[in-house]
Amino acid sequence: MPEQTMAEKLLSRACGRLVKGGDIVICRPDFAMGTDGSIPMAIDYLHSIADPSRGPIDPKQLVFAFDHYGALSGPGALRLQEKAREFALAFGVPLFDVGEGIGHQLMIEEGFAAPGRLVVGADSHATAYGALNCFGAGIGSSDLAGIMLTGQLWLETPRSIRVELRGELQPFVSAKDIALYLARILRADGANYRAIEFAGDGVAHLDLDERIVLSNMAVELGAKAGIFPADETLARFLTAESRDRSQTVAPDPGCEYVQEVTVELGSLRPQIALPHRVDNVVDLDDAETTPVDVVYLGTCTGGRIRDYEEALEVIRAAGRVAQGVEVVVTPATRRINQELRERGMLDEFRRYGARLESPGCGACCGTCGTVLPGQVIMSSANRNFKGRMGDATARIFLGSSYSCAMAAVEGVVGRRTKGAS
Amino acid sequence: MTRILARGVIRAFGDDVNTDYIVPSRRKKETIDPERLRHFMFEDIEPDFFASLTDSTILCAGTNFGCGSAMEVAVTVPISAGVRAVVARSFARTYQRNAINNGLLTLKADTSALPANEEARIVEDAGEILVEAASGVTVRCDPMPEFVIDMIRHGGLLEYLKAHGRFPEQRA
Ligand code: SF4
Numbered sequence: 404m405p406e407q408t409m410a411e412k413l414l415s416r417a418c419g420r421l422v423k424g425g426d427i428v429i430c431r432p433d434f435a436m437g438t439d440g441s442i443p444m445a446i447d448y449l450h451s452i453a454d455p456s457r458g459p460i461d462p463k464q465l466v467f468a469f470d471h472y473g474a475l476s477g478p479g480a481l482r483l484q485e486k487a488r489e490f491a492l493a494f495g496v497p498l499f500d501v502g503e504g505i506g507h508q509l510m511i512e513e514g515f516a517a518p519g520r521l522v523v524g525a526d527s528h529a530t531a532y533g534a535l536n537c538f539g540a541g542i543g544s545s546d547l548a549g550i551m552l553t554g555q556l557w558l559e560t561p562r563s564i565r566v567e568l569r570g571e572l573q574p575f576v577s578a579k580d581i582a583l584y585l586a587r588i589l590r591a592d593g594a595n596y597r598a599i600e601f602a603g604d605g606v607a608h609l610d611l612d613e614r615i616v617l618s619n620m621a622v623e624l625g626a627k628a629g630i631f632p633a634d635e636t637l638a639r640f641l642t643a644e645s646r647d648r649s650q651t652v653a654p655d656p657g658c659e660y661v662q663e664v665t666v667e668l669g670s671l672r673p674q675i676a677l678p679h680r681v682d683n684v685v686d687l688d689d690a691e692t693t694p695v696d697v698v699y700l701g702t703c704t705g706g707r708i709r710d711y712e713e714a715l716e717v718i719r720a721a722g723r724v725a726q727g728v729e730v731v732v733t734p735a736t737r738r739i740n741q742e743l744r745e746r747g748m749l750d751e752f753r754r755y756g757a758r759l760e761s762p763g764c765g766a767c768c769g770t771c772g773t774v775l776p777g778q779v780i781m782s783s784a785n786r787n788f789k790g791r792m793g794d795a796t797a798r799i800f801l802g803s804s805y806s807c808a809m810a811a812v813e814g815v816v817g818r819r820t821k822g823a824s
Numbered sequence: 825m826t827r828i829l830a831r832g833v834i835r836a837f838g839d840d841v842n843t844d845y846i847v848p849s850r851r852k853k854e855t856i857d858p859e860r861l862r863h864f865m866f867e868d869i870e871p872d873f874f875a876s877l878t879d880s881t882i883l884c885a886g887t888n889f890g891c892g893s894a895m896e897v898a899v900t901v902p903i904s905a906g907v908r909a910v911v912a913r914s915f916a917r918t919y920q921r922n923a924i925n926n927g928l929l930t931l932k933a934d935t936s937a938l939p940a941n942e943e944a945r946i947v948e949d950a951g952e953i954l955v956e957a958a959s960g961v962t963v964r965c966d967p968m969p970e971f972v973i974d975m976i977r978h979g980g981l982l983e984y985l986k987a988h989g990r991f992p993e994q995r996a
Contacts, residue, residue: 441894444896479855542918545922545981625916769848769850795848
């Protein structure tokens with residue numbers, strides 16, 4: 404038997420035969436997630452070739468999450484959402500409605516993503532599931548329609564890039580900085596058509612939330628999947644949540660990688676992506692200082708408990724947010740929101756004048772609220788294309804939750820006091 | 825035998841054209857109808873793009889075309905605007921996947937020599953796929969897997985599934 408990468412093993416399992424990088428496979432995803440942004444079109448595709456009374460072949464294989472649109476999205480969006488809702492109700496598709504949170508995080512919280520599985524999402528950040536030692540990949544609406552029709556999906560088996568994480572991060576440096584650093588050295592297309600497989604002793608120092616950031620942002624490098632190995636940390640999480648952990652995969656020693664990259668975590672400094680590219684990354688210390696209007700704390704990249712702990716740690720130490728800076732808190736899911744409330748963190752944010760929003764994608768892609776023309780935003784999100792948050796004249800900087808909070812406190816993006824933490 | 829796969833006027837773009845540039849996602853919340861959305865094609869980087877289209881178009885680009893969000897309107901809208909093919913040095917995988925699933929020809933080639941705003945055609949000849957510009961510049965494209973070509977020939981994934989009833993059997 405040839406040595407296989409994790410990606411090859413996971414897709415071999417999903418299609419029932421031994422495959423290697425480059426092979427086209429027809430496989431059965433364990434679960435496929437769709438959002439209000441992608442489901443309406445999938446329904447159109449389905450009904451373009453099948454009777455409108457036709458439902459999905461296996462409704463329980465699907466998960467619908469309404470996260471992109473909300474009350475602020477306008478009548479068109481709400482009509483599209485209603486179409487998806489009617490479909491879900493008519494055919495018994497599990498549905499997380501508006502306010503439950505971002506689909507990707509729900510897939511992890513609710514146990515759909517688990518080791519050994521193939522879990523896809525009709526939204527690019529489905530790579531996030533890879534943190535749980537499964538193959539998580541983004542698909543399109545037509546693929547989702549294909550899954551509704553046949554239960555199956557075609558995929559090309561990716562070759563893998565091995566990213567070795569060595570050592571431990573310094574204080575105030577986080578997984579987001581690793582992700583931005585990888586974008587900096589590999590560029591936005593550096594992992595195109597590839598799977599990223601994380602390895603090395605540094606993995607053990609990252610908790611699950613941090614791994615999700617790296618898997619989530621793997622797609623910003625073009626990767627099809629960003630897969631973590633199974634270890635004690637994952638086992639503890641799965642046990643605590645009473646989840647299946649029988650199907651973990653590990654790379655075979657001697658398996659073939661197309662590229663190997665090493666990141667020394669101990670010497671990594673905070674990173675920042677400047678407008679308008681996720682790979683336009685410099686050390687935070689080297690960024691020119693720019694007055695900031697909005698600090699955005701949320702999204703499937705930066706809207707988890709750990710992010711808010713990190714942000715509060717910085718804001719608390721300063722005792723205030725700089726005047727004129729609007730801090731927006733949009734937790735990824737209701738469950739996260741709940742925990743923040745129970746721990747008094749929402750109140751704390753409120754006391755610092757933050758605007759608290761209900762769980763979901765929020766203004767991340769400009770569909771649920773938008774930023775204003777010309778604003779400068781420091782965001783814990785994953786993308787900063789021109790127009791991404793709803794206005795093409797806004798300038799979006801991306802950084803860790805620490806760095807975002809730092810901007811909130813100092814009133815500028817970049818460091819006023821160079822070199823200080 | 826030479827088979828013409830597409831023809832059109834070349835419109836050239838650079839590297840890393842993301843899906844939000846192709847169609848801003850804020851537009852998609854109003855409608856997903858390509859005939860309405862096509863007016864907003866490239867509006868953030870080339871506001872007059874759609875108005876300036878004459879007939880069929882071949883988009884040419886550098887690396888990583890279609891990066892960013894996996895939204896499929898970034899494929900259906902160009903098709904609706906008369907884009908017959910996209911030739912790029914490389915594609916973001918989600919974009920190429922969506923394109924194939926919708927029967928849009930996406931070819932990988934060194935596009936640097938292709939002249940912008942010139943008529944061109946894409947031909948298949950003895951298993952090779954070539955882009956031939958009117959002035960005579962010709963570039964060779966990377967080959968595509970048989971299953972993928974078959975899907976494009978059918979007009980996309982759903983049409984393929986409609987014709988065959990299912991995905992192809994797999995070799996063991
Ligand atoms: S939070 Fe942003 S990046 Fe994540 S799924 Fe929502 S819109 Fe996409």
